Amino acid sequence: MLRNFQELLADKVARVAINEPLGHHNSWQIGGPADLLVEPENQTQVVEVMRFIQDQQLPLVVIGQGTNLLFDDAGVRGVVIKIGARMGSIDIADTRIVAGGGAWVPQLARLAMRAGLSGLEHCIGIPGTLGGLVMMNGGSHRHGIGEHVVRVTIVDLDATIHQLSAAECRFDYRYSALQERGAVVVEVELECPAGHRAEIRREMLRDLRERRRKFPRKQPNCGSVFLSTSAMHASVGPPGKIIEEAGLKGLRCGRAEVSQQHANFIVNRGGATSADVLQVISRIRSAVRQQLDFDLRCEVRYVSPTGKICPVDQVADRMFPAG
Ligand SMILES: Cc1cc2nc3c(=O)[nH]c(=O)nc-3n(C[C@H](O)[C@H](O)[C@H](O)COP(=O)(O)OP(=O)(O)OC[C@H]3O[C@@H](n4cnc5c(N)ncnc54)[C@H](O)[C@@H]3O)c2cc1C
Incomplete structure (x- = not known):
């Protein structure tokens, strides 16, 4: 078959x-x-x-x-x-960028910088594609790519092509309406204001230095596991700090481990299974719920064998209800 x-x-x-x-x-x-x-x-x-x-x-x-x-x-x-490098074209004219859904985000940020366009400084260290970034409204330093999106071209589940405006994408913190649609992002148009190339470059280098210092680089990981909203910062603090203060740095289940370097990262020590990661997440959530009465939500998404995608915490709790 x-x-x-x-x-x-x-x-x-x-x-x-x-x-x-x-x-x-x-x-x-x-x-x-x-x-x-x-x-x-x-x-x-x-x-x-x-x-x-x-x-x-x-x-x-x-x-x-x-x-x-x-x-x-x-x-x-x-x-x-x-949707990867084969659909990774990047074209820049004046302040407009038109790029394929598979465009490599650090490369996109670098080309924008070289063209003297600002706004993508916060994306320089995000190791994904533009399609994934738009879907997640990803970004850093409290920014999201949605701030610069003009138009997104998608192929819908019924194989029809549509162009969506930024308003139709309903960008919010690590959210876009595309997450509910299941469509394929094939092209994105961005508007980025002209800026000072040297300043943009400096900011990018600062971001990359900070990432090298803070984030684990040698062991496979998926970036920040838990969402980090401003409301959360105001009430209980950032997830890395909460997890560290709960004494969970270094917590291991099978071959998955809470990073010793940054507690909002879970690293694969070699041969980790999805069940190992789900158990670590469930344990963290259960400990934080007990200690702070706070529900840590996941940024990372789980893909089921039947192709359903949802935030990982929803599955972790179902598979490991006792943490
Ligand atoms: C070391 C490290 C650092 C990171 N730092 C950051 C950070 O600072 N900020 C941040 O926001 N994220 C960060 N991330 C997470 C991740 O890189 C981003 O979410 C990125 O935008 C995901 O892109 P991707 O191509 O890997 O998408 P994937 O992980 O492949 O997919 C993510 C979601 O997008 C969907 N998707 C992907 N491509 C398409 C497409 N073309 N059409 C439709 N749907 C699509 C998938 O179905 C899935 O739901 C980091 C990850 C790592 C490993």
């Missing part, structure tokens, strides 16, 4: 793999195989794949670099569409 699908898709899309290990496609290096993983190289190929998925009624998961995802050890029984 899978071979049939692979053959049917082979002339529609640049790359089709069967039983592809998802551990090769996320920064935690965790996850079982995907039945099918396809890597389109243009919008037409995305439309073709979406038609195929609709005709065959297959579960679908869209990914970029997998830097904000926890795949299940059982993998995905369906099709994973990876």
